[in-house]
Amino acid sequence: MDLSNPIVWVHEEALGPANPALEDCPQAPALFVFDDDWIKAQSISRKRLGFLYECALELPLTLRRGDVVAEVLAFAKRCDADGVVTSGAVDPRLNRYASRINRELPLWILDGDPFVELPRPPRLGRFSRYWREAEAVVWEDFRGS
Amino acid sequence: MPAPSPPPDPRDLPRLFKSRAELNALLQQEFPEAQGELSPIRGGRKAAEVKLSKVDPARYARSRNHLSGAVTGLSPYIRHGVFSLAEVRNAVFRRISRRDDGTKLINELGWRDFWQRMWQDLGDGIQQDQEEHKTGHDAGSYAPELPQDVRDGSTGLACMDGFRDELVSTGWLHNHARMWLAAYLVHWRRVHWRAGADWFLEHLLDGDPASNHLSWQWVASCFSHKPYFFNRDNLERYSNGRFCRDCASAGQCPFEGSYDALEDQLFAVSAPVRDVPARGRAQRRRR
Incomplete structure (x- = not known):
């Protein structure tokens, strides 16, 4: 089934123009979420947050912070989207988020080169x-x- | 580039900043628990492209083990997909005419791919010891917490305090410095690798649980057939003596001594764990 009006979820492993989801859906609204749980649990320093922020600012993204799954689903609703496109992740944390998103909405996972x-x-x-x-x-x- | 616009929402984080100071202030407000300041190393593709334009694969091969060597500094950008490994591979291929000139750098990109494949395989298992420790010490004998003097950079050892300062202020450390600091913590201070690995992830811009945790385990010997350790001669040589010159502890340096003597002091095994190559050749396996 084709998605006619997807959003793109960009995560921490693909903050560059070679992100296959951004390449595939250049017109779709795209989102990056600062993961509050991860930042807190790992005591992530401001250096790392600033680095991620500067990477994200060079891409056409809406930026949010909070619960990643809730934020992705809320963004999809806000954009009246019928699904989510993202890039394949290695981090099990991100894959858990992907599974939870996919329980609510169709999720396409694209792999890069x-x-x-x-x-x-x-x-x-x-x-x-x-x-x-x-x-x-x-x-x-x-x-x- | 113009972003495809979703309907506006006041809780979206801002995209326009007049300066890095403004970004710093925003982060302070939004994430008050996140320690420290911004790194002098900037994120983003533009900064990454500047780094990539300076990559010299042949010089990298010759000098990468030295703190002042021609390392690429690309790891934070690769870790977060600002450049894919395939993009960097292609850039290296374009820059060399002989395969020999790129062998070491491509090999290093291979390490990154290897760690990611290991993570895919092991999942959250990378948090656990992969194998038994080969140091003669029980896994439970390693302290679970990072010592405060290491966290504060007040050990009195100019090298280790220097590495800590660079880690905390810039979020980046040369690979050799990571290995020395890890070996110091695990073998000299008998701290469990996980305490050090978690500390690194707080700060490293390239902090990747797979590369980081498994490399710490490689140093500790639970992802390797022997522990990694070093001596003063090794550290002094690859740092051009910059730390030892003014070190207050130079007279009682804990790293002073032959590999044989240090091994006897650090480990409790009957058979030798070391396999140190002759002086002047490449040092033992790096991460």
């Missing part, structure tokens, strides 16, 4: 194992002289 695309999941555990599989694939795109 990967660093390396491997034919099968690499062996992790130690960097050396991963890099034995990944390094050659990373360099496939290099066109040296």
